[in-house]
Amino acid sequence: MALAHGIPENHQRTLVLEQAEAEVVAAIREAGTLSRTDLARQLGYSRSNITSTVQGLLERHIITEVGPGESQGGRRPVMLSLNGKLGYVVGIDLGATSLDMALADFNGHLLERSSEPADVRDAPEKVLGRMTEIALEFLQRRRIQPEQVLGIGVGVPGPVQFSSGLLIAPPLMPRWEAFPIKDFFRDTFPAARVVVDNDVNVMAIGELYAGAGKGIDNFLFIKIGTGIGCGIICKGQIYRGSDGCAGDVGHICIDYNGPVCHCGNVGCLEAMAAGPPIAARAEEAARRGQSEFLAQRLAAKGALTAKDVSEAAATGDQVANQIIKESGRMIGGMLAGLVNFYNPRLILIGGGVSKTGYKLLSAIRQAVLRRSTALSTRDLHIDLSSLGDDAGVVGAIHLALEYVFTVK
Ligand SMILES: [Zn+2]
Incomplete structure (x- = not known):
């Protein structure tokens, strides 16, 4: 029947x-x-x-x-x-402050798409409950039954033990520690296989199937946002390492005299070059009266973000430009090491801070070219993510599709 x-x-x-x-x-x-x-x-x-x-x-x-x-x-x-009509999959990209979701058919064509603010510091039941509501709204609009959802891919901003789908000691979302995300969806979507992965891996998968990484065997996806992480595509597949946390490059030390990171160590790349330190440097410059634009913005809002710095740079603000360049130089220095180690064909830069655009990109490129070996950079391309804000949600769709079939 x-x-x-x-x-x-x-x-x-x-x-x-x-x-x-x-x-x-x-x-x-x-x-x-x-x-x-x-x-x-x-x-x-x-x-x-x-x-x-x-x-x-x-x-x-x-x-x-x-x-x-x-x-x-x-x-x-x-x-x-x-x-395409064999079944449907839901893709979920949970960021530290945002929730992006999509519904797709088995060909990966997006049928529905949503984006709204979220807070991962909330209890998992609350955030996962909202995800369920959105997914059911998608289905209702398309007249699809919950039983026809055969896969759910979830990207989360923390370290995931891939085999169990559990977050282990996630710094941004401590209440999610070992919370059974996979089980949460079972009652509503009984036929769906749920796959949970780190957000950066999910973005790399998005680029692999539907973005600039299509057809490229070995590439890296660097996400620069609140933190810094790396998704590794090796021989056309995501490489997760032994436990699922490969690519956690944000905690590579770049300065033994650097500031203390939220992980407890000092001088981590993330503590020196990600969104929060960019904002902190800008606030300091604003207070010292070095940038009129940043001072006005700080007075109006009470705090600055990397986005403010990017907007200041776009108006030609020298201090903002310098802050972005400095961040790019530090990230590029770390990437040069990855290039020497891994010899990728392509590096894609995504995440919120990447929206500062070509100034950041050119600083990263310069640092990589200066510090990597000649052979490793001869055919290396470094570019901004081709999928932008869609990388995570498109990747979550393809992550789900990778696991909807079982091999005998
Ligand atoms: Zn750290």
């Missing part, structure tokens, strides 16, 4: 794949559409093997044929794509 929208009742069984089927589905998902010939070439299976695997997936409505593609000399090949 089938439900409306062509979703089989026992969809969980539908989502169990043989190894070869899983490889075909993953390849199609990454590319958007592929022909049988593309699949045979890319996966190294025989043509007959691909034909029968594809046939099985077509019969189960997991993939569909979507018209002819570009001819490569002969007949135009039939292209295959995932069946």
Whole structure:
């Protein structure tokens, strides 16, 4: 028996794949559409093997044929794509002060999108309850049943033990320590597999599937906001390390005489170059009367943010420019070490502070070029995130899609 929208009742069984089927589905998902010939070439299976695997997936409505593609000399090949209507996924990007969410089909097409302020210092029940409300609003607008949601991807601003989906000693959100996020959604979305990951990893996944990282095997995504973190894409996949916390570069020491970080150590990059120290330096300059723009802003608001510094810099304020350049120089110095160590093809810079734009970017580029080895920078590109504010939510959608199928 089938439900409306062509979703089989026992969809969980539908989502169990043989190894070869899983490889075909993953390849199609990454590319958007592929022909049988593309699949045979890319996966190294025989043509007959691909034909029968594809046939099985077509019969189960997991993939569909979507018209002819570009001819490569002969007949135009039939292209295959995932069946977008097989199910739906919810992507959630929780920032320290914001909640971004989206609903997408199985092709990763965004159907609904929302953005609102949030406070991660609140109790997890409150924040997760709001997430549930928003997701249900999405479904209601699209006339989709909660049972049709087969995956939920959640990015959170803290260290996540990936296997359990639990936050471990999260400095920004202490009340979430070991809170069972995955279980919270079970009653409302019984068919959904919930995947929780660090926000920076999620952004890197967004760029990998839908942004400037598409088709690039080895790249880094640096988020500069309240903290500084790094998502590592290695051989076309996110690299989480042994416990899930790879890429926590914000606590690399860049000055043994530096200020105390909230982690308890001194001179961490995060304590010297992220949003709060940028704002603190600007407030100090304002108080000393070094910048009229910043002094006026401080008098009006009582406190400054990195955004104020960025706006001051945009008016040509020299002090603000210098603060941004200094932050870029420190981040670039750390990145030079990562480039020597990891040899990525691309570094993407995202997060709130990256909105200070090209001044920050050029300071980072200069520092990396000055300090990295010649070979490692010859074909290295350093750019701003191509997805901007959507990186996290798009990444959360693709994170969910990575886990909706189970491999036998
Ligand atoms: Zn630290």
